[in-house]
């Protein structure tokens with residue numbers, strides 16, 4: 001998606017809509033084979049909404065996220081974004097940390113700001129502020145090789161946030177992190193989001209993580225992914241993880257989504273015999 005299309009599309013969207021996915025499909029060409037990966041999908045995400053995308057492995061979650069981020073184009077349909085400044089429309093956090101090993105923590109966080117032409121002093125201040133918010137301000141001079149996985153991912157999150165994007169995209173950002181640290185990062189993200197209310201699209205395999213974090217959980221079917229559930233999470237904000245997890249709303253929605261997911265997995269197994277990743 002070009003920057004022009006992002007800019008012109010903004011004019012066409014209702015005032016409270018940040019992301020409009022309209023009749024989008026994606027078909028990959030893999031050698032001689034066509035892989036219908038996704039869609040058709042119609043989805044509107046509102047300003048300040050936290051939306052979690054869940055669905056079986058290979059159903060097209062990352063594909064959809066990449067299209068929202070302009071990293072790949074739909075085969076048909078369109079993705080429109082309402083953004084204030086096309087140079088910081090979206091920032092993405094991936095599963096595999098994707099920080100530069102040869103740059104120290106501060107330089108990694110400042111990287112996007114350098115690209116955007118933010119003056120060095122302001123860039124340093126902003127980078128430090130976000131590192132502090134993620135609780136790793138004291139590691140600013142460390143190199144990634146000296147950091148744990150959880151810390152590296154906090155650097156990647158700080159880097160994305162420091163750009164102050166209109167839309168934060170996160171593709172299974174906590175799935176490579178051990179369970180304890182994952183809870184810490186979920187809490188930090190909840191706190192930061194509750195303070196900033198940025199629009200977030202967050203992909204996860206975990207139904208539990210989706211309900212804990214999201215305003216809305218959108219579930220995709222087996223490939224080609226289509227929306228089979230779009231549920232509002234009625235747990236009040238600000239949320240704290242412990243009471244959210246023990247609420248009736250959490251249990252009811254978890255059961256409903258788990259049944260749907262199980263149905264998809266069983267359907268896929270019946271059709272192909274493949275194993276699919278899904279966690280409660």
Ligand SMILES: Nc1ncnc2c1ncn2[C@@H]1O[C@H](COP(=O)(O)OP(=O)(O)OP(=O)(O)O)[C@@H](O)[C@H]1O
Pocket residue numbers: 028029030035037055056057058059060061062063064223
């Ligand atoms: N570049 C590509 N060429 C061919 N097929 C692709 C390509 N990228 C993805 N696919 C296929 O498209 C489908 C959707 O892929 P995608 O990575 O979006 O799924 P996903 O839901 O993110 O999966 P996972 O849960 O495993 O991360 C998969 O079947 C995948 O194998």
Ligand SMILES: [Mg+2]
Pocket residue numbers: 061062063171
């Ligand atoms: Mg993926």
